[in-house]
Structures are given as structure tokens and as C-alpha cells.
Amino acid sequence: MATIKAGETYGFFTDTSVCIGCKACEVACKEWNQLQGDSPSFLADSFDNTGSLDAQNWRHVKFIEHVPDQSSTAGNGAAWLMMSDVCKHCKHASCMEVCPTGAIIRTEFNTVFIQQDVCNGCRNCVAACPYGVIGMNQQTGTAHKCTLCYDRLQGGLEPACAKACPTQSIQFGPLAELQQAADVRVAALHSQGVTQAQLYGRDDKVYGGLNAFFLLMDKPETYGLPNAENATLPSRNDVGGYLTAAVTAVLAVIGGLVAFRRRGMG
Amino acid sequence: MYLAEHFVQPPQWTWYILFYFFFAGLAAGAYVLGTLLRFSGDPRDEPAASIAFLVSFPATVICPVLLTADLGVSWWKFWHMMVDVTPGDTGLNFKYWSPMSVGVWALVVFGFFVTVSAFDAWLGNRRGAGIIPMVLNRPFNVLGAVVAIFIASYTGVLLSVSNQPVWSDTWVLGGLFLASGLSGAAALLALLIRNRPDASFSLGRLHQADGYFSVLELALIIVFFITVGAAGTLAREVPWLPLWAIAVAGVAGSLVEARGHVRMQATGGSGTVAGVRLDTVVVSILVLLGVLALRAAVIFSAQ
Ligand code: SF4
Ligand code: SF4
Numbered sequence: 001m002a003t004i005k006a007g008e009t010y011g012f013f014t015d016t017s018v019c020i021g022c023k024a025c026e027v028a029c030k031e032w033n034q035l036q037g038d039s040p041s042f043l044a045d046s047f048d049n050t051g052s053l054d055a056q057n058w059r060h061v062k063f064i065e066h067v068p069d070q071s072s073t074a075g076n077g078a079a080w081l082m083m084s085d086v087c088k089h090c091k092h093a094s095c096m097e098v099c100p101t102g103a104i105i106r107t108e109f110n111t112v113f114i115q116q117d118v119c120n121g122c123r124n125c126v127a128a129c130p131y132g133v134i135g136m137n138q139q140t141g142t143a144h145k146c147t148l149c150y151d152r153l154q155g156g157l158e159p160a161c162a163k164a165c166p167t168q169s170i171q172f173g174p175l176a177e178l179q180q181a182a183d184v185r186v187a188a189l190h191s192q193g194v195t196q197a198q199l200y201g202r203d204d205k206v207y208g209g210l211n212a213f214f215l216l217m218d219k220p221e222t223y224g225l226p227n228a229e230n231a232t233l234p235s236r237n238d239v240g241g242y243l244t245a246a247v248t249a250v251l252a253v254i255g256g257l258v259a260f261r262r263r264g265m266g
Numbered sequence: 267m268y269l270a271e272h273f274v275q276p277p278q279w280t281w282y283i284l285f286y287f288f289f290a291g292l293a294a295g296a297y298v299l300g301t302l303l304r305f306s307g308d309p310r311d312e313p314a315a316s317i318a319f320l321v322s323f324p325a326t327v328i329c330p331v332l333l334t335a336d337l338g339v340s341w342w343k344f345w346h347m348m349v350d351v352t353p354g355d356t357g358l359n360f361k362y363w364s365p366m367s368v369g370v371w372a373l374v375v376f377g378f379f380v381t382v383s384a385f386d387a388w389l390g391n392r393r394g395a396g397i398i399p400m401v402l403n404r405p406f407n408v409l410g411a412v413v414a415i416f417i418a419s420y421t422g423v424l425l426s427v428s429n430q431p432v433w434s435d436t437w438v439l440g441g442l443f444l445a446s447g448l449s450g451a452a453a454l455l456a457l458l459i460r461n462r463p464d465a466s467f468s469l470g471r472l473h474q475a476d477g478y479f480s481v482l483e484l485a486l487i488i489v490f491f492i493t494v495g496a497a498g499t500l501a502r503e504v505p506w507l508p509l510w511a512i513a514v515a516g517v518a519g520s521l522v523e524a525r526g527h528v529r530m531q532a533t534g535g536s537g538t539v540a541g542v543r544l545d546t547v548v549v550s551i552l553v554l555l556g557v558l559a560l561r562a563a564v565i566f567s568a569q
Binding site for chain 1: 270271272273274275276277278279298299302303305306308311336337338339340341343344346347350351352355359361363364365366367370415416419420422423425426427428429430433434437438439440441442444445448468471472474475477478479481482486
């Protein structure tokens with residue numbers, strides 16, 4: 001891959017149609033970022049024992065198991081949808097919008113990064129991230145998530161997950177190039193009759209566009225991703241919230257003045 | 267109209283934040299009531315106003331302690347809320363669109379108003395005159411009350427300015443927390459008047475004010491359920507219905523007390539209540555529990 005340059009926008013194109021659920025990305029991520037992982041848990045209803053993205057899991061291979069109860073017939077096999085989930089490095093990032101300390105910054109690679117020495121653990125970003133990406137590290141008392149391997153990019157290396165992915169489900173590169181590759185891929189799938197294939201976060205309908213965008217084999221909600229209608233920023237509620245408070249305040253003050261109005265001294 | 271779908275993680279804002287919301291609501295509500303009592307122009311309301319300013323002080327002091335404790339092992343970085351220490355980009359932090367950012371500054375400013383007003387009330391009680399000349403006291407209280415209204419309400423807006431289920435599905439939380447904070451403060455003052463017989467003149471008036479606040483609160487609770495229902499996240503409230511029942515019982519208690527007071531006035535009573543009766547104590551405690559329960563129901567239903 002070409003040299004990684006500061007000032008250019010980088011991201012991931014995750015093509016879920018070729019993900020085999022091997023979790024090499026999860027392992028590579030943990031290894032490079034020295035994440036211990038959570039204590040192993042057996043969820044018993046899925047091949048997914050990671051559960052969710054959190055402070056220890058910055059990549060999470062989701063298994064969406066659409067296995068029908070009745071046996072499938074020829075040509076009517078049930079599909080497992082797999083998707084290596086990650087921070088989307090949103091153009092309009094909800095986490096960054098609410099962070100009161102300025103800990104969340106945009107790097108020279110246009111990725112979203114949490115500065116550990118600045119973060120004070122208020123968890124406002126956790127409440128805001130619509131993708132459930134951010135987790136709290138109890139040891140450091142700070143918010144953690146995928147850094148898009150900021151340290152590796154600075155050293156001219158591609159992120160560990162993309163390097164480890166054996167099927168190229170995770171592709172890393174300059175965003176414009178990834179978008180072109182995604183357009184070609186989705187067109188090819190459509191021409192093969194796979195009409196359900198769709199790109200998520202490729203255009204600006206979701207949070208102004210995602211640096212880490214996806215090719216999905218079903219609608220976004222199936223993968224636990226908000227659709228364009230639900231992809232809303234926290235600040236949408238500022239005006240309504242304060243306006244209701246202001247109207248309540250006016251009515252309450254009038255009520256108080258009426259109750260405390262001057263009466264006879266008798 | 268569309269149904270909201272949420273795929274977020276809960277921020278684990280629990281007990282510290284619950285009690286912060288509780289004390290912030292009471293402190294700010296008490297400050298607003300103290301100011302309004304002063305504006306009645308009746309000197310007989312001054313003892314109750316002075317109680318209001320005095321009680322807002324400890325209730326405010328505990329707020330930053332709770333907020334700092336909530337940061338866990340990063341507690342020593344509490345000041346990062348105000349100062350950005352990003353290398354090469356240091357300066358003051360202020361994001362008007364992030365209620366948490368505005369709220370921190372508002373708490374600092376409110377702390378100033380509360381400290382001065384409480385000291386003034388304390389001196390007034392001891393020497394008969396406070397530190398602020400009367401002519402300046404009212405404008406000072408009005409400014410403080412404006413900040414107090416913000417403090418009582420921004421906590422609700424802060425929850426809504428997120429992508430959490432329930433919280434972000436409604437716009438009423440700011441108003442709801444304000445109305446309930448005022449109602450709780452009125453109940454708290456009614457309780458404290460037990461120890462200041464000279465303030466009992468204001469007791470009935472506080473009940474009446476509490477009645478108005480409770481009507482507002484009830485209306486906003488109804489709107490809360492309508493908005494959350496419209497977004498499709500009402501089921502999350504089901505486990506917390508017992509808490510909602512306590513909150514509504516507090517509202518009902520306030521309304522009954524207020525009705526009693528208004529009736530007494532209508533039948534020619536002066537509005538002066540001789541002393542704090544047992545039912546006032548019971549109702550006040552119920553109202554305070556309701557203030558806490560309401561916040562708990564809202565906070566826990568999303569997480
Ligand atoms: S996915 Fe979440 S954590 Fe990542 S940039 Fe977007 S809002 Fe922030
Ligand atoms: S937890 Fe850290 S990164 Fe998240 S909003 Fe708070 S200060 Fe910002």
C-alpha cells in the first residue's frame with residue numbers, strides 16, 4: 001500500500017459479504033494494542049462469545065444467526081451474517097460533540113481519537129455514541145475505543161486488524177479509494193443477483209459519512225446499526241430540552257409569585 | 267413519526283449521579299424559592315427566604331463532591347472539565363451545545379451566588395443585617411435564581427442530549443426536573459420551618475406554590491410518557507413503575523396540601539399556618555422521596 005500521509009483521510013471498508021468469522025481481527029487488535037480482553041464468557045446462544053465492543057474489544061465480530069428452525073431445502077440455506085464491527089470514525093461524531101474535556105480529537109489522518117491523558121472518565125461519550133463503541137477501562141478510569149491504530153499510522157503501518165484479515169473483509173486505505181472499491185464491489189454483487197447488498201456509511205446520510213463504512217447483506221438494523229432516520233446527533237435535543245425548561249420556568253415563577261403575593265398583614 | 271432504535275451502551279451513571287441530580291434540584295429550587303419569597307414584599311416571608319438560602323448552601327456543596335466521586339480513579343482530573351489540556355490546544359473548555367460542559371460552569375457560578383446569599387442570610391439572622399445592602403440584594407438574587415433555574419433543569423437536558431433510549435426520546439426532562447426540584451425544595455422548606463416558628467407565616471404559601479409546581483410536574487410526567495410511548499421505548503419504564511408510583515404519590519400529596527391551603531384562604535383564613543402539623547411532615551417526606559424516585563426512574567430506565 002502507498003505511503004500513509006498526514007493530512008489525508010483514512011478509514012476502513014469492511015465488506016461483510018466475505019467475512020468468515022475467524023476473529024483474526026479481534027486477536028490482532030488485542031495483540032497490537034495490548035488489550036487483555038474480558039474474562040471469557042460462554043454466551044451459549046451464539047458463536048459470538050465476545051458480546052460487544054467495549055474497553056477491551058475494539059473489534060468485535062458480530063454473528064447474526066438467521067438459522068431457521070425447520071431444516072433448510074436445497075438452495076434455501078440459512079445465512080449467518082458476520083460483521084467485524086469497529087468505531088466508525090464518524091464525520092459528525094456524537095462522542096466528540098458531547099465530550100466536555102476536549103479529550104476526543106480528530107487526528108491528522110481524520111480519524112477520531114480519545115486522548116487518554118485528557119479524558120477524565122465522565123462517560124458522556126458512552127451515552128452519546130450511537131454504535132455502542134466506547135467502553136470504560138476501570139483501571140485507567142478513561143474511555144477506550146479503536147484508535148484506527150493511530151500509532152501504527154504514524155509509523156507508516158496499516159492497522160493491525162486490516163493486516164490480519166485473511167479474506168480482505170477489512171480493507172484499509174485513503175477513504176476516497178475505499179469508496180471507489182466499495183462502489184465496484186456492490187455493483188458486482190448486484191449484477192450477480194445479490195440485490196440485498198448495500199453500502200452503509202459510504203455517503204453522507206449517516207453522520208455525514210463514516211470513515212469506517214460497511215458493505216452489508218441485509219438492512220442496517222439487522223446488524224445493530226441505526227438506519228439513516230435514526231442516525232441522529234445528541235445535540236438535536238438541545239433546543240427542545242432548553243425550550244421546555246424555559247417555558248416551565250416562566251410558568252413556575254408566575255405560580256410562585258401568585259402564591260407569595262403580598263396579602264393583608266392580619 | 268418513526269420508532270427510535272437504539273444500539274448504544276449505557277454510561278453507568280448511577281448512584282452518585284442520582285444523588286447529584288437530587289441535591290442539585292433541591293439546592294437550585296431552594297434558591298429560586300428564596301428569591302420569590304423575597305419578592306413577595308412581605309417582611310414576614312423573610313425568615314423562610316433566609317432558610318431557603320441557608321439550605322441551598324450544603325445542598326450545593328455536596329454536588330461537586332458527588333460529581334468528582336463519579337469519575338472513579340480519574341477523579342483528580344475533574345478540572346479537565348474546565349481546562350483543555352490537549353497539547354498544543356490548551357485553553358478553557360466551553361461547548362454551549364454540550365449541557366455537561368455548560369453545566370460545570372453554571373455550577374461554579376451558582377456556587378458563588380449560593381455562598382454569598384447563604385452567608386448574607388446567616389449574618390442577617392445573627393446581626394439583623396446581611397452583607398449585601400437590601401437594594402442590591404434583590405437583583406443579586408434574581409441573577410442567582412436565573413442560574414439556579416438552569417442548574418435545576420440542565421441535568422434533564424443533559425440526559426436528553428445523548429443517544430440513549432428514553433432519555434433522548436423525549437424533550438421534557440429539563441422542565442420535568444425543574445418542576446420537581448422546585449416542588450422538592452418547597453417540601454424541604456416546609457420541613458425546616460419546624461425549627462423556625464417565625465417562618466411559619468410562609469408555610470401555607472409554600473404549600474400553595476408547591477401545588478402549582480406539582481400541577482406542572484404532573485403535566486410534564488404525562489407528556490414524558492406520551493413522548494416516550496411515541497418513540498416506542500415505553501416498555502423500559504415498566505420495571506420502574508413502583509418508582510413512578512412514589513413520584514406521583516408525592517405530586518398528589520403536594521396537591522392535597524395546596525388544596526387545603528387554598529380552601530382555608532377562601533374561607534377567610536389569613537393564609538398563616540400556626541405551625542407544622544404531622545401531615546405536613548409526612549407529605550414533605552413523601553414529596554422528597556418522590557423527587558428522588560422520579561430521577562431514579564428516569565436514570566435507571568435507560569440503563
Ligand atoms: S462510532 Fe461512536 S465512538 Fe466512533 S466516532 Fe462515531 S460516535 Fe465516536
Ligand atoms: S469519558 Fe473521556 S472521552 Fe468520554 S466524554 Fe468524558 S472526557 Fe470525553
